Amino acid sequence: MKIAQIxxxxxxxxxxxxxxxxxxxVLLGLREVGYRVLIGLVIYNVVLGALSVITAFLxxxxFLLSRKLIPLIxxxxxxxxxxxxxxxxxxxxxSLKAMTFRVGVWLLIFILTLPGKNKYLEIKREQ
Known part of the structure; x- marks a missing residue:
């Protein structure tokens, strides 16, 4: 496994x-935050969090599917x-700061996993 992949x-x-x-x-009421919560945004974050964990596994x-999920996320x-x-x-x-952070992290993940652009990482499914 290459360092960029890790x-x-x-x-x-x-x-x-x-x-x-x-x-x-937040959804279960176990944590109170000191600002207005957009429930739809919290649900989105949980769903995309799960997709992020799946993508990490891929x-x-x-798996080649990770190359499709990374730009999608x-x-x-x-x-x-x-x-x-x-x-x-x-x-x-x-919420704006958190989403900006997510975009930055996923942009870095995208760059790290670009095929042919990063000599340290090539994602391909082994037969």
Missing amino acids: IALVLAGALGIMSIISGSM IWKN LIFHALVLAYLYFFSDTVAME
Whole structure:
């Protein structure tokens, strides 16, 4: 396993697990936050957190499907960030910062897993 692949899967897995735990605690009422919570955004974060963990596993196993999920997750996060920034009056600054962080991390994961662009990582399924 290449170092870029390890970094990508650790980032995807850690961010996914953090999103699942944090979002689930808010949804279950186990954690109170000091700002307005958009329940739809929290649900989105939990669902994408689960998809992030699955993607980390696929990176680890060298499945080609990870190459399709990585840009998809990045695009989803970027679109949600754009929506929150430009179209939502009720979003908390913390939510904007968290989504900006997610976009940055997934952009890094995308770059780390670019085939042919990164000599340290080539994701391909072994036969």
